[in-house]
Amino acid sequence: ALIAATTALPSALAAQTPATLKLRLLETSDLHVNVVPYDYFRDAADDTVGLAKTATLIKAAQAEAKNSLLFDNGDFLQGSSLGDYIAYKKGLKSGETHPIIAAMNTLPYACGTLGNHEFNYGLEFLEHGLAKAEFPLVCANVERVGGAPLVDPWRLFEQSFEDEAGRKHVLKIGVIGFVPPQIMQWDKANLDGKIVAIDIIDAAGKHLPELMKSEPDLVVALCHSGIAGGERKGMEENAALHLAKLEGIDVILTGHQHLVFPGAKAFDGIAGVDNVKGSLHGKPACQPGFWGSHLGILDLDLEKRGERWRIAGFRVEPKPIFERMADRKIVPKAAAEPGVLASVRTDHEATLLY
Numbered sequence: 001a002l003i004a005a006t007t008a009l010p011s012a013l014a015a016q017t018p019a020t021l022k023l024r025l026l027e028t029s030d031l032h033v034n035v036v037p038y039d040y041f042r043d044a045a046d047d048t049v050g051l052a053k054t055a056t057l058i059k060a061a062q063a064e065a066k067n068s069l070l071f072d073n074g075d076f077l078q079g080s081s082l083g084d085y086i087a088y089k090k091g092l093k094s095g096e097t098h099p100i101i102a103a104m105n106t107l108p109y110a111c112g113t114l115g116n117h118e119f120n121y122g123l124e125f126l127e128h129g130l131a132k133a134e135f136p137l138v139c140a141n142v143e144r145v146g147g148a149p150l151v152d153p154w155r156l157f158e159q160s161f162e163d164e165a166g167r168k169h170v171l172k173i174g175v176i177g178f179v180p181p182q183i184m185q186w187d188k189a190n191l192d193g194k195i196v197a198i199d200i201i202d203a204a205g206k207h208l209p210e211l212m213k214s215e216p217d218l219v220v221a222l223c224h225s226g227i228a229g230g231e232r233k234g235m236e237e238n239a240a241l242h243l244a245k246l247e248g249i250d251v252i253l254t255g256h257q258h259l260v261f262p263g264a265k266a267f268d269g270i271a272g273v274d275n276v277k278g279s280l281h282g283k284p285a286c287q288p289g290f291w292g293s294h295l296g297i298l299d300l301d302l303e304k305r306g307e308r309w310r311i312a313g314f315r316v317e318p319k320p321i322f323e324r325m326a327d328r329k330i331v332p333k334a335a336a337e338p339g340v341l342a343s344v345r346t347d348h349e350a351t352l353l354y
């Protein structure tokens, strides 16, 4: 009877006061095989790039938060001399691990999406790369000719989080991904007859209803697409603002433009865009620069009234790995994380020789 009385008390309180739960979403995007803080052309250290540095911000951001989820927004598999060394010299056979995948596997990515550059070296290279990823990838607007998925259009994660009163709640987090459909022109030689890419908003219309049937508490769009104003005509390369209008989508992680949101001047004055708070049509959104320059941090205050969770408030911060002073001097804001560096050491050294 004593046990029953003590366990009954918190639930009786819960019925009166809404549960509040802080969930921190973290975003990397457009890494382009930048892992080591190194400029291969100048053959010198470079404090402005590298997942090894972003990883230090990731670990600090996770340590500060009770609940967090890390996402990557695509364009990881192409770029930098390290990427060129793998694509043009060493190759990527079945069973081999691409250095960007090795580096990402050292971090607790919950999920990623595909960027347009994932298709640059053909489907076999991409499939060999993805096969070794220890995190799932989603993309809703690309499928194989004939209708088979290349990767899942969306995933539902059921995860236990702790609220501000220390109580556990299992939340259902839906994650859906998108890539610019222009891949069909940009990588025509690789994709013709193999892959079909459709409009991002049309793909959301096709797949979001299925995702909503599983009654997610929160839906995060991993949108490897940027932020642009104007009327929708269809097949937009930068469709994030249109995506934010859709009911069901709660948070939009953006990328592809290699810009910082909120903050970049390019986003000033676009209707529906809050370039200070970091929102698209009122929904939290971020874009974390490129090559690991920033970590996107989206702090959500979730509130449960009855059976429904909702976003009661949010703060968005694209946190940089360096600061550029007025005299253009670079001041580093993060050290390189040793585990990430170690994961690519052999390929990094081979790239220096190459």
Ligand code: MN
Binding pocket: 030, 032, 075, 115, 117, 256, 258
């Ligand atoms: Mn990119």
Ligand code: MG
Binding pocket: 075, 115, 116, 117, 224, 255, 256, 257
């Ligand atoms: Mg891109």
